[in-house]
Amino acid sequence: MNRRQIVKGMAATVGGMLVLPAWASAWNTASLQGFQSKLSLADQALLAEIVEAIIPETDTPGAKKLEVHRFVDKIITDCYDQKSRAAYLKGLSAVETMATQSYAKPYASCTPAQRLEVLTTMSKSADADEQNFIRMARSLTIRGYLSSEYVMTKLMGYEMAPGRYYGCVPVKA
Secondary structure, eight states, rough: OOOHHHOOOOOOOOHHHHHHHHTTOOOOOHHHHHHOOOOOHHHHHHHHHHHHSSSOOOOOOOTTTHHHHHHHHHHHHSSOOOOHHHHHHHHHHHHHHHHHHSSSOGGGGHHHHHHHHHHHHHTOOOOOHHHHHHHHHHHHHHHHHHTTTHHIIIOOOOOOOOOOOOOOOOOOO
């Protein structure tokens, strides 16, 4: 092994150890909860109703109660490119437009059956943007719901460290 490689490796290790505490201390609950949506309040409310139509409340909490709409909004804002975000906003306005055209009232004022009908109509639409919006909203809603703390701990039986170690177990020969 070359002495220069060893020195470089040691320097990288020491540098990493110096930087790591500063990086790790930046993580706290306030920084994770401090997400500011770029959607208007009306669009946030509309998104909450859309995710509730996808996973409604039954004997378990629905997507709206678990705030899955905040998850969807954060994923779209942080992880998708500008073109996808624009298509997402266009899809939100398309939902409102379709509800107004079909039922002469805003999406939030529609009954749950009417809301589901609007989303089903959009998913079968000839417009590819509407189909993509519904597909994106559905997949992110399901992902957010299934990865929520309530579902993971109460419904899935999540264990942080599964498995047991029993040191003194009689062995039958």
